[in-house]
Amino acid sequence: MRYLIIGFLTLLFACNRPYYKMAKNYPHVPPYSTNAIPDYANLNDWAAHPYKKDPADSVPRPLSNGFQPDSTADVFFIHPTTYTEKERSFGWNAPINHTKLNAKTDYSTILYQASIFNAAGRIFAPRYRQAHLSAYFPKNSADSLHAMAAFQEAYSDVKAAFEYYLQHWNHGRPIIIASHSQGSTHAIRLLKEFFDGKSLQQQLVVAYVVGMPVAQHQFKALNACATPQQTGCICSWRSFKEGYTPVYVTREPFKAIVTNPLTWKADEPDTNRFVNEGAVLKNFNKVIPHVVNAIVEKNILWMQQPRFFGSFLLHTKNYHIADFNFFYVNVRENVALRKAAFLSEQK
Template identity: 45%
Template sequence: MLTTACASVPVIPQEGKFPVPPPPDYRQAGNWAALPTTDDYADRTPADSILDRQAIARADVFFIHPTIYAGTRKHNKLWNASLKDDKLNESVDKSTILNQASIFNGAGKVYAPRYRQANLSVFYDNGAAVKTQALDTAYADVLAAFDHYLTHFNHGRPIIIAAHSQGTLHAIRLLADRFVGQALHQQLIVAYLVGMPVRKREFADIPVCTDPEQTGCFVSWRTYREDYVPDPERNDTSIAVVNPLSWTTATTRAPSSLNRGGVLYNFDGGPIPGLVWAEIRGAFLYTNKPSFFGDIFFRSQNYHVADYNFFWSNVRHNAGARVQCYLRKQ
């Protein structure tokens, strides 16, 4: 969920019914937020010295975006977003595709499907009754998009799976359905499963990454301000946390000097080196409050919206390093 704003509640389906918008046809380029063959926000970089290398990339990135559908809209009042909602599509493009998917254009060709994302409300009590149905509908699209990608675009190339929040929930299912115990596992470079809790032993044959160049593994973290105190039941030691500055599971603090550059609300302002430090404590990743113009209004202890942005350059560099390591092994 890229947004943490309060959401208005969509129309609750009648008992025994769950109306949804029509499914997308992934043969149509308009049903993709990013393709390497189109001009889109995943092609952007925050500085002239940072290049979009998709044209020469030897790997692919399948990116699953987080929740942007956070309220009822003029053309869609259902629990799942309509892909005909142009305003919502624009919001997806200018937020998560720009700030998150763009990270990976230096490591691979970026494919990011639009999908009938579940409304933000399903993650709160007022959406509990329809949560499974809404998320299943969203995942059906993600799986269909991935299968279309495999059939028409992949051509046996190595793959990075990258996701955030709701997207990570779908990525977990996708890895279980298409990679675990299957031949496609051999094409997996790494999975970035960010913004949701992922168990260390979630997958039988995809371990937690403990080294910055390890491949065939996954990384995960959820970011909070250093003074955040979680409820004890949330601090589950079975949850995987990888530090995106050291790319290990060590609990020692990785200093801000290791931060190659975070990207804040002014994307074109370029990465800010040394933005935050990072430290694993239990099931969470902690950082200091970053210093930037207007930071007095940045009061949240939950840095979910910045899970990628605080470590933008480090994730970009790491994705490229893992691609090169994978290719050397082949």
């Protein structure tokens, strides 16, 4: 299954110019070190940052008319796993200063996911020593121990980046948390440690913790968003083809937060694809409306076979890699709506 996901990644997020051609434009620390600890005072250790030009600043051409970046809030984006090669060339954790891997990260998830939020605030996306994809699929007890250590090391970087951001750049500004996949594994811990019942919760506009299950009772004071304009709450979903529920989901001993990213309403869990205002898939500068519908089904989000040119070749039932991108425009509009509501509440 994980190789189907990687294949889907290639289909959806391949850039017009391959990321390895972009790498030559990137700062490189020769030779790269697998032991290097990130220095978040150094902008090279951020995949996206408001004080430098990066792919998160990009806007799909059909959405660029009248676009003006808004700096009234900050977005802390935690990217998913891009260290996916079959062999763990760098061990269980990726280095943060490897040019090719950084270019892969920046011209996949930073371009295609983090950019969703650039109309709502300044984007901060740290590089971190991410765990290898295989850490989610340990084969034995030894692998499990290595995987736990890998996730801990990765989270320690995310935490350090967030603390540095708070100390040097936040200055009391509203905060939006956004994450996907491994990024959401870390975002759950970050929300619990820094926001849940803490004073910083008062600065939380919304958290989009996508691609990983978030239990409804995961937090003491943070709850699922129930309406499109609600603030200080959590949105989460995992995408699968209608009729398919993975075995591991059926075994989950909790009720997960599942948000419909088309209605954003807890009392409207189902909707058709015509409410979908636009997906951004392989071609970043093409917005495709009505690609999928959305149906909340217990712990996951179901959708019918996606409709875009060539979608008949798509046979996987796991749409994990497109959790955000099937709903690009709807998420973009929703985060702006929640931020406006948050700022209005502060007056």
